[in-house]
Amino acid sequence: MQMPFQLTILGSSSAMPTSSRYPTAQVLNVLGRFFLIDCGEGTQHQIRKNKIGFGKLNHILISHLHGDHFFGLIGLISTQMLLGRKNDLHIFAHSELQRYIQFQLDFLGITDPGFRLVFHPLNFKRPQVISEDDKLTITSFPLKHRIPCCGFRFDEKPKAPNIIKEKIKLYNIPIRDIKRIKAGEDFVAESGAVIPNNQLVIPAPPPRSFAYCSDTAFTETIIDTISGVDLLYHEATFAHDDLKTASETYHSTGVQAAQIARLAGAKKLLIGHFSARYKQPEIILQEAQAIFPNTEAANENETFQIG
Amino acid sequence: MQMPFQLTILGSSSAMPTSSRYPTAQVLNVLGRFFLIDCGEGTQHQIRKNKIGFGKLNHILISHLHGDHFFGLIGLISTQMLLGRKNDLHIFAHSELQRYIQFQLDFLGITDPGFRLVFHPLNFKRPQVISEDDKLTITSFPLKHRIPCCGFRFDEKPKAPNIIKEKIKLYNIPIRDIKRIKAGEDFVAESGAVIPNNQLVIPAPPPRSFAYCSDTAFTETIIDTISGVDLLYHEATFAHDDLKTASETYHSTGVQAAQIARLAGAKKLLIGHFSARYKQPEIILQEAQAIFPNTEAANENETFQIG
Numbered sequence: 005m006q007m008p009f010q011l012t013i014l015g016s017s018s019a020m021p022t023s024s025r026y027p028t029a030q031v032l033n034v035l036g037r038f039f040l041i042d043c044g045e046g047t048q049h050q051i052r053k054n055k056i057g058f059g060k061l062n063h064i065l066i067s068h069l070h071g072d073h074f075f076g077l078i079g080l081i082s083t084q085m086l087l088g089r090k091n092d093l094h095i096f097a098h099s100e101l102q103r104y105i106q107f108q109l110d111f112l113g114i115t116d117p118g119f120r121l122v123f124h125p126l127n128f129k130r131p132q133v134i135s136e137d138d139k140l141t142i143t144s145f146p147l148k149h150r151i152p153c154c155g156f157r158f159d160e161k162p163k164a165p166n167i168i169k170e171k172i173k174l175y176n177i178p179i180r181d182i183k184r185i186k187a188g189e190d191f192v193a194e195s196g197a198v199i200p201n202n203q204l205v206i207p208a209p210p211p212r213s214f215a216y217c218s219d220t221a222f223t224e225t226i227i228d229t230i231s232g233v234d235l236l237y238h239e240a241t242f243a244h245d246d247l248k249t250a251s252e253t254y255h256s257t258g259v260q261a262a263q264i265a266r267l268a269g270a271k272k273l274l275i276g277h278f279s280a281r282y283k284q285p286e287i288i289l290q291e292a293q294a295i296f297p298n299t300e301a302a303n304e305n306e307t308f309q310i311g
Numbered sequence: 312m313q314m315p316f317q318l319t320i321l322g323s324s325s326a327m328p329t330s331s332r333y334p335t336a337q338v339l340n341v342l343g344r345f346f347l348i349d350c351g352e353g354t355q356h357q358i359r360k361n362k363i364g365f366g367k368l369n370h371i372l373i374s375h376l377h378g379d380h381f382f383g384l385i386g387l388i389s390t391q392m393l394l395g396r397k398n399d400l401h402i403f404a405h406s407e408l409q410r411y412i413q414f415q416l417d418f419l420g421i422t423d424p425g426f427r428l429v430f431h432p433l434n435f436k437r438p439q440v441i442s443e444d445d446k447l448t449i450t451s452f453p454l455k456h457r458i459p460c461c462g463f464r465f466d467e468k469p470k471a472p473n474i475i476k477e478k479i480k481l482y483n484i485p486i487r488d489i490k491r492i493k494a495g496e497d498f499v500a501e502s503g504a505v506i507p508n509n510q511l512v513i514p515a516p517p518p519r520s521f522a523y524c525s526d527t528a529f530t531e532t533i534i535d536t537i538s539g540v541d542l543l544y545h546e547a548t549f550a551h552d553d554l555k556t557a558s559e560t561y562h563s564t565g566v567q568a569a570q571i572a573r574l575a576g577a578k579k580l581l582i583g584h585f586s587a588r589y590k591q592p593e594i595i596l597q598e599a600q601a602i603f604p605n606t607e608a609a610n611e612n613e614t615f616q617i618g
Binding site: 019020021022023026027045046048049052053055069070071072075076078079082083086087100103104107111112 | 326327328329330333334352353355356359360362376377378379382383385386389390393394407410411414418419
């Protein structure tokens with residue numbers, strides 16, 4: 005079974021929450037590590053509801069400093085304190101966020117939360133790799149909003165192919181050669197016969213990817229960075245009738261989100277950040293699907309498998 | 312039909328919310344005016360869920376400055392802004408709260424929310440009437456917690472009795488006398504006969520009252536102030552097995568809440584602020600009921616008629 009690479013929606017509303025929708029927050033589960041993307045009010049409640057362990061959450065990415073994307077942060081930090089957290093908590097955000105959180109901790113009289121809050125300032129000028137290890141690369145990239153705002157792209161690293169166990173026995177392959185074979189080399193047997201690599205391995209499943217674009221007006225500058233993603237989350241605050249409002253507030257319509265998905269060659273589009281003016285975002289979804297059929301609407305507590 | 316005097320529970324958990332309980336918030340509906348008492352994270356979401364109009368909410372009372380009692384305030388204020396609120400919003404709280412809210416507004420770049428935030432500092436030394444008009448008196452009083460903390464008592468003003476319409480006709484009572492009769496006077500008919508007041512009026516229903524005590528350790532200093540209330544809300548964070556923890560953290564057990572209700576001669580007790588360590592607060596409720604039978608446990612979205 006493949007390790008998880010999946011997105012859970014914690015909040016899908018825009019600035020004004022409704023009785024059924026929370027402000028923006030999503031959790032990406034990459035191979036059992038959890039990345040929280042934005043943290044509107046009520047996020048910690050939704051984390052509990054979705055039975056996500058607070059201890060497994062070590063990275064928080066905040067796209068921009070509008071309240072509906074970060075008001076839940078201080079409550080989440082407080083709860084981590086109450087739970088006795090010890091591990092560093094990494095927060096990727098506008099550099100000003102550190103001042104905001106520090107003020108709140110000072111106000112609450114907290115001199116030592118018991119764990120380190122490690123702030124990583126985002127670059128709002130150009131795309132930048134903000135985290136990379138042997139499993140995953142995370143890239144931030146500027147969106148087009150009223151205030152500095154970043155999207156995020158998550159790329160799984162390509163995995164080595166799996167060697168076929170029966171072939172190890174059949175050709176008497178020594179352990180020292182397995183790494184080379186996994187790296188793509190053929191195998192030369194004791195007899196001198198060359199066994200081609202593709203007879204020895206099963207290719208790993210293709211690496212998976214996810215991009216997050218919220219909040220943003222329609223902008224083609226992001227196309228290169230998000231090109232070819234398996235799942236694109238793009239905000240779609242408004243129906244196309246409200247295009248003027250969308251432009252004025254630097255938000256997108258469902259149609260525009262779908263155009264971006266098509267231009268980027270995304271495999272699937274997920275839309276959210278719906279304005280409270282629509283009781284059901286059905287109209288936004290239909291307008292998007294007319295342009296990009298493989299579109300779904302985000303709803304609270306839904307999980308989307310990626311790739 | 313009597314005008315409403317009723318309490319709706321928005322949040323019943325203690326500092327750490329659970330998947331089914333929000334941090335502390337309650338709304339008291341007094342004759343169609345809504346008073347929000349404490350405002351933990353997610354309160355605005357719960358206000359919507361309970362279909363309470365944001366515009367009818369003009370008074371917010373914050374008992375103390377622990378995060379689980381006020382983290383929801385900035386989100387609520389933001390939403391009021393988005394809704395185009397114009398009316399003053401009165402906030403009764405520790406004087407430091409103003410600095411906290413002002414910092415957040417500054418941080419968000421909000422110079423004018425479009426309505427006035429009127430801060431009323433609480434007195435943490437002694438009971439004090441904080442609001443009074445012809446319908447209602449609100450009194451704050453100090454509780455016993457780790458930081459300055461106030462409880463609140465709401466007293467409906469006694470209402471004038473209702474004059475019996477048939478008697479106006481029967482005795483030919485002129486309009487100018489009706490006010491006097493309602494104030495308790497007898498009526499002297501044209502014939503000189505004295506009609507006793509109690510034959511002319513139906514007494515108004517007795518005035519109703521509610522007291523809110525959270526967060527607090529057991530303290531008899533509050534008894535006088537809360538005496539005889541129709542409904543007493545008293546925190547009951549812990550079961551009696553955890554009495555030591557309750558004392559150390561300046562919280563109460565269900566047993567202690569019940570003792571307070573009995574000493575105060577309350578008609579009914581409502582307990583809440585349950586620690587997340589109890590999956591079901593049934594044990595706390597049972598322990599309280601053993602001492603004060605007319606006790607109920609607070610649950611989200613329940614409404615209690617008072618009096």
